[in-house]
Amino acid sequence: MQKMGKQKNKTASFSFWNWVIASIIFRLILIYFPKNLNLASRPEVSTPLTSFRRLAEGYWLKQLSMSPYAGSMYHGSPLLLSLLGPLTVKRIEGQPNHLLYSLVSVIADVVSAILIRATGKNLRLAYLRSLESLDIVQQTKASGEFFKILSPGDAAALIYLWNPFTIVACVGLSTSPIENMAVILCLYGACSRLVPLAAFGWVIATHLSLYPAILIIPVIFLLGCGPDAPPRKLFLQKNNKEEVLSKSKLRLGFSWRPITHFAFWALLWSAYVLVLCGISLKQFGGLWEMFKSTYGFILTVEDLSPNIGVLWYFFAEVFDFFRNFFLIVFHVNILFMIMPLAIRLHHRPCFLAFVYIAIFSMLKSYPSVGDSALYLGLLGWFVNELADIQFSFFLFCGYVGVSLLSPVMHTLWIWRGTGNANFYFATAMVYACLQIILVVEGVSAMLNHDRKLRNLATSKPQDAKS
């Protein structure tokens, strides 16, 4: 993260595009490896929801005029099936088997990176503006090296593009690049106040993987009071007079107009998506079957094949009569944290979105590295704010260690037969703990940062005097 940040001090724009092109070339090289390096069947990459082979199976069943949800192979959206399905069978002579499909993933990744960059620029502008309005720009520059403001957009975009997790998810033919793109589209639209785009992103992301539904809260905050800023109280505290507020050009009030727009557009888009799904599933089970085998499958954790999460082993071992109880507990765990986080971080909706994404990609039923790639990429937006996060080195080492150990344990257990399920589960456990520490320390660092800003802003008069 820091390394990426450093690169972008001077020749930002030019080197950024170089890195983007390099990342595309790197992906293409990996795609041209025989059999995609077998990444498509790795449990870390392809979950029952994002697996490419299941998509191909769903498309095959549909071609035989059977419901794609017949049997329990495919659990994705029918729209993906219509859009990506033909690419699973199209082959170009002399080229790798799934070249077209891989190209779509690469494009999705690049588009996501560009959107992340644009959003990051937005965030940076907002940050600078708020510092200006608090009159602490000089002070922050003077006070420490870490307040030198990096371009968070470039950092985030390059982290997203060059994150091994993203690359693996892209080359491994999973559908998570597309799901991630929908989430990023939603945040970008909300940040740049393109209400229809935000609504579209939110509807599609929810349709594809259900969990992004909770992003509606940060999106409402984003639309209502603009991108991340220090707490509103601080402005009020600092400038008790009205004229300062009007001067600062910051909208401190909560405007309801964009929210109603958003609701309208979200309704419109979801109706549209449902109608499209209904049409494509008309001769089969209809929408009810779709909900049962997509959302129902996500919520009832039916597939117990190993992944990097913790729920598969838990539900493989738990006693049957407790199963429903624990299903409720684990899903409510995600919902329970929505309110406290929203209350505490309402002034930083983008960071709130990041925390939500991190939480649900940790606790979701079938997590994959593609989900981790998304929140690790978004982490780049907050390089300035989270500069003094605790345990950052430990977290980095932990991520590296887990991503090396987890495949080893999987091989030992599944392929060699010498290991045990517990070893693999232990790495999943460690991974969950790492993500928990990242989230907790991230939130704490962000709160500390706000506190620091407040101290700077409030203590300025005294400083000037002394």
Add this chain to the structure above:
Amino acid sequence: MTLLQRPLLVLLLLVTHHLLQCWIAFGSVDEEGQKQEEFNEELLLKPLPDRKVLAHFHFQSSAPPSTSNGRHHHLFPKAISQLVQKFRVKEMELSFTQGRWNYERWGGFDPIASSNAKPPGVELWAVFDVPQHQVDASWKNLTHALSGLFCASINFLESTSTYSAPEWSFPPSSGNLRYGTLPREAVCTENLTPWLKLLPCRDKAGLAVLLDRPSIYRGFYHSQRLHLTSTGSGSKGTDSGIILNQALTVVLQPIQPNGLRASMDHASEKHIQPSWSLSSIFGKQVRGRCVLAKSSKVYLQLDRGLVAELKRIHKENEKSVANGLTSENFWSYPSFELSANPDRIVIEENSLHSKSSSILYNFQVEKYSESEPLDLGLTWKIPVVWLCQSAPLHSSRFLMGSGNERGAIAISLKSTQLREGFMGAFADNERCELRVDVFQVVPWYVKVYFHSLQVFIDQQPKAVSDVIEKIHVSPSKDKVSPGMMEMVLKLPCRVKSAALTIEFDKGFLHIDEYPPDANQGFDIPSAIISFPNFHASMFFLEDGSVNKSPLLSKFQEKSPVMSYTEVLLVPLTTPDFSMPYNVITITCTVFALYFGSLLNVLRRRIAEEERFLKDKATKKTGQLPLLLSKLSAKLRGRPWEPPHSPPSTSFFISSKLVFKVILVAGLAVGWQYYFS
């Protein structure tokens, strides 16, 4: 005197008893003037090329449709008729098998191999005469009833994940068919005894006497089968007629008497087939028929290959010796010797496909008695080597891949040399095609990717659409239904080998779903390969005796050649079975860590805490009054000011106490009110 008299008396009793039984059996039927209930017993013996002997017992009981007193039967087993009436079974077949039929050596083309060779374990299929939506319920009840009747775990076929409903590839194709197998079911005497109980004479008289448990379970292959057809009864009040066929097929290795072996020189002993007799392979002899049986016959069959070989030897000898025997008169020919004189010889009509026809020697059991038992034996005099006629393609199935994550099932079909002969007529034709039906059921934990189906013909990959004419797939649903695949392949006649591969992922089960010995692996039931263009049937000269014999008329039925593939054993990954508590506690700890630490971070206000601590250090007041005063200040909307005097503190304490008491009381009242 008395010693002599007693056996006489018993004999007399027995005779009168039998007479009485006969009278009961036939008397009542005659009154109604209808067809009567019948029972026939037959045994077919056949030497096999690999020095073994096949014995095929066939018992047929039939109950004609009757208008009244339908619940009463003379010969027909009541349990079966109740079963048929209760669950409206149109047709049903249940087989218990141990061992695997060796299609290469024991043949795959004749009616015995095609319809009596069954997959290991239990196989059950049934066709019901009920509306579509009741079929599953009927099937469930039937499995339970059969489970009780035959002391087997057929009730495991009740769950929807074990049975399937083939649409057209399974031979008695019909909409209301259900098919299920239990490949791992062990078959033993406890299944045979109830099966024998269905016979009117059990194993006390007739041919069933031969079923000596130690000798039949010593065999290489053992399959007991129960097949019933109910001839539909349209109107109410009439019970349907039922034909119950019970067949038991065993492949036994005759034990050669040591003396005989010693007398022979070693060179010829290698080739000469072992001689056997009923008493040497079963340890028993036939001491007369079951008196309730309408007919009781023993057949000795020499199959087509053997007859052709014998003819060849015979011709050679004729040339050298030139004796005046007719070429058909084998039994008197000195290549082998029968210990009993056959009553008649039935010769198969020359079938379309093969050059020679098989011969059946018929022995009537009626002629033999306690004092003069039938001990049919076959003694070979010259070495003879022959091959049984096998199916057009020899099918085998195997697993590919390693590890416990994924794999592939491959079905390979190899042409047999014998096919050249009878395909010769069609082979010149350009458009000659060989039709092969494949029917395969896979359990749900073998998650088959049907799109990965690949076809290889003569080791060359072919486009699936070129070879597969028709395909019907019902994909597996997790824990609900198994995957089923029905295919019709069109292969060119000159095909040397063909292979189908299909990939699968191995599923992961809940710990309760693993069987006791989870590491042994899971079975994939046999696939059924059938050749609808070829019929495994024998034609006999129209002769009165043939029509009377249920076994031979069964042989004459036109049925497609069928073969079962091997049962596959798939090892699945196991979780740690001893760890549920650990996993639950550790996972919950991690969740608690997440929840607690995140909430803690959100709750903390460091600056205020510092101030609070300072306050606390200066004034040693309690924590709660401070908070309460803060709360009350907030509620009143006034800026909070720290309490300053000791008297006010005491006031706060008392108010706190009062507040607490009121709160608890209020809660209690609310609780009481709400729940009463």
